[in-house]
Amino acid sequence: MKITQLLFPTLREEPSDAEVISHKLLMRAGMIRRTAGGIYTYLPLGLRVLKKISQIVREEMDRAGGQEVGLPTVQPRELWDMSGRWQLYGDEMFRLKDRHQRDFCLGPTHEEVITTLIDGDVHSYRDLPLLIYQIKDKFRDEIRPRYGLLRGREFIMKDLYSFDVDSDGLEISYRKMYEAYSKIFERMGLTFRVVEADTGAIGGNESHEFMVLAGSGESKIVFCDTCHYSANVEKAESLPQEKPSVLDFPSIEMISTPDVRTVEDVVKSLGVSPSQVIKTLIYVTDDQGYAVLIRGDRELNELKLSNYLQGAELALAPENVVKELVGASIGSVGPVGLNLKILADFEIQNMTEAVCGANQESQHLIHVLPGRDFVPHAYIDLRNVQGGDPCPHCKGLLNEIRGIEVGHIFKLGTKYSQAMDAWFLDEKGNKSHFVMGCYGIGVSRIMAAAIEQKHDQNGIVWPMAIAPFQVLIVPVNIKDEEQARHAFAIYESLIQNGVEVLLDDREERAGVKFKDADLIGIPLRLTIGSRALKEGKVELKKRWEAESELVSLEEIAGQISSLISQYN
RNA sequence: CGGGGUGUAGCGCAGUUUGGCUAGCGCGCCUGCCUUGGGAGCAGGAGGUCGAAGGUUCAAAUCCUUUCACCCCGACCA
Known part of the structure; x- marks a missing residue:
């Protein structure tokens, strides 16, 4: 190709609305242009990169036994009613009506379509396993699209679905995909790490994310310096420590603390360290309030809380609700004598000379001893793991780094095949639901993630395998x-x-x-x-x-x- | 949806507070000359419904009302 014949509009200056480096460089290099919020046009140079990425993905999917299909972008509501997700998906789904006022959506993902397809045409265990995939545009009406191609509303994704006779079969399919994904990112010349991940809304019971490492990444991940453990902080476990043998501790005491609201205030006015403070957060679900306890130097992981409450929708209680439930304002809340269900992080049970709110205006309690002065409903893992924490599987320590999620694999089990009653006959002639897995790769996101990882002051440094x-x-x-x-x-x-x-x-x-x-x-x-x-x-x-x-x-x-x- | 901000030439911006002549600057673009190892120089030129609609005024980019788009922070997420 000669440049004089190429549509190649490079920019000398950075577009003012681009925030991350990949967005700036993709724009400046004449690879993409914005068409609407979160929706981009790919110019010739950019499209060549996408084709390279797709081709590597395609080759490895085929090598792993995958078969490529083309599932429809426009999908009828009835399919989504069967899985219950027409309601569940909410505002994130692009919806439209045809001329007869029938409801459709632009596919955000394709579990429903593929499950229906396989249910219609596969009736025997002899036809399994199957690995079916496609590479195509997906649509999600993100609350806030941003970061250029990293979080668009229309994006390119490879999604593969596995169908097996049982969980042993799923295990094999899952393993194949795990290996294929690793091969894909190796071939692309990207530095990446595989981490244990939360299964989120898609459901299922095991999940790994493939993270391209980049300091600008949206996801925090931790990995052990000694063993192979690595996980997204959303998912990373933290261990309960040994409970110290309780000896003699001073009795609880109430002290006046005017103008003290935050953990920082407590630390300053009482001269204690943040790790001595019990942070009490009031959360509400549809029908109940909870007091959630976490050490003052820690962050609560809402996902863990939500998982413990069986995926309940939860939110931090606003000031007026806290007053109503507790009788004190947010800064003075504490677990002692509290008439709410109390959920405490593991670390709370090892605290001895703790400080917390007294549930009375401008009063705090000191010398608080969990177990003696209050007894939580449960001690569970609720905090975000941090770099420096002990590994949950060995004696090592966890390191913290950032990454961009470019691949995600899930074991779905029979969640969708049951919901949609998709079954086959096993060797004994019994009806059996397909055991499924789903495996996604963000093709257009990889283009941006690669740049986040491979660039210098002067521009992009493409790895050979995906260079235009x-x-x-x-x-x-x-x-x-x-x-x-x-x-x-x-x-x-x-x-x-x-x-x-x-x-x-x-x-x-x-x-x-x-x-x-x-x-x-x-x-x-x-x-x-x-x-x-x-x-x-x-x-x-x-x-x-x-x-x-x-x-x-x-x-x-x-x-x-x-x-x-x-x-x- | 809540909070903050921005819309003026293809890109980056000034002008708006305090209304006033023909709306400016840099880059890019076109023509010519010149130049050719890290975004040259000179000369000439094209390009604007000042986001849109309505209002106030002798006069609106500037003031008022409405509206749209985009960006940032938060809730959400591959």
């Missing part, structure tokens, strides 16, 4: 007859060798071309200049290295080929 082109040829001065001749000759010969090559044939000054070259991040750059040409050489620069090297004209083709296969 493998080689960029830059003649310093295209008007120089000799340079032009060599540039075109090298261009033609590389094409002959099957190399994906872009030629910057613009009549621009060298600086402009170099800036654009760095910006769009093509891995290998061949610079054709008069100095090196005099020696029969051209300059070869790897985008990820600072220095370039001289290569003789005869050796170019060989060098390029070996570099491509080395880094691909």
Whole structure:
């Protein structure tokens, strides 16, 4: 491809509405343009990257035994009523009506369609297992789309669904996908980590996320420095410690604490450390209030709380509700003598000289001893794990890093096949529900995640495997007859060798071309200049290295080929 | 949905507080000259319903009302 024929509108300045680096660089490099909030147009260069990513995904899915299909984007309401998700999905679903006023949605995911399909055409255990996938646009009307391609409302996703006769079969399918996913991200040249994850709204009982590591990532993950444990903090477990043998502790005492509201205030006015404070949060569900206790230096993990309450919708109680339930304002709430169901984090039971609110205005309690002065309904794991915490599986310590979720695999079990009554006959002739798994990869998200991980001050640094082109040829001065001749000759010969090559044939000054070259991040750059040409050489620069090297004209083709296969 | 902010040329912005001539600047774009190893220089030029609608006024980018879009923080999430 010649640049003069390419739709390639690079920008010198950053678009003002882009916040994260991938969004800025995708815009500046002329790879995407915004069409509406969270909805983007892919320009030629961007689309080439997406095709590369899709192709790697496709190859590995096929290799793992997957079969590609095309499920519809527009899906009828009836399908979603069967699983109950027409109601459950809420405002996040793009809904539309046809001319007969029938309800449809733009598919946010495809469990319903695929389950119906398989139910209709697969009736025997002899036809299982099946791994069915597709790569297509998905639609989710996000509350707040942001970060460019990282959180769009229309995005490209690969989703595969596995159908097995039993949970042993599911285990095998799940394993296959786990391996295939690892292969995919390895091939893409991305640094990633697999973590245990919460199963969330999709349901199921085991789940892993594939995280591309990047400091700007939205997800916090922890991993053990000694064993293989790693998990999303949403899911990461924290252990209850040994309970210290209780000896003699001073009795509880009430003290006056005017203007003390936050943990920070308590620390300041009483001279204690945050880890001595019991933070009491009042949560309400539809029908009940709870007092949730967590150490003052910790964060509550609402997901863990919600899971403990069987997925109940819960929210922090507003001030007036707290007053009504407790009789004191938010800053003075505590567990002692409280007439609410109390749920305490494991760590609470090991506290000895604790401080908490007294449930009376501007009063706090000191010398509080959990178990003696109050007894929670349950001690459970409620806090967010942090770096430095002990590993739940060994003696190691947990490290904390950030990542971008690019893949997620779930064991669904029979959740959907039961809801939609999708079954087959087993070898004994009995009706049996399909045991399912679902496996997603965010194709368009990977394009952004790769940039978050692979960029420098000057622009994108694409890994070879997903770069829009493998080689960029830059003649310093295209008007120089000799340079032009060599540039075109090298261009033609590389094409002959099957190399994906872009030629910057613009009549621009060298600086402009170099800036654009760095910006769009093509891995290998061949610079054709008069100095090196005099020696029969051209300059070869790897985008990820600072220095370039001289290569003789005869050796170019060989060098390029070996570099491509080395880094691909 | 709650809180905050921004809409002026393709991109980045000034001008709005305190209404006033033909609405400006940088970059990009077009023409010519010149230049060609890290976003050159000179000369000329094109490009605007000042987000939209309504109102106040002799006069509105500027004041008032309504509305739309986008961005940030929060609740949500692959």
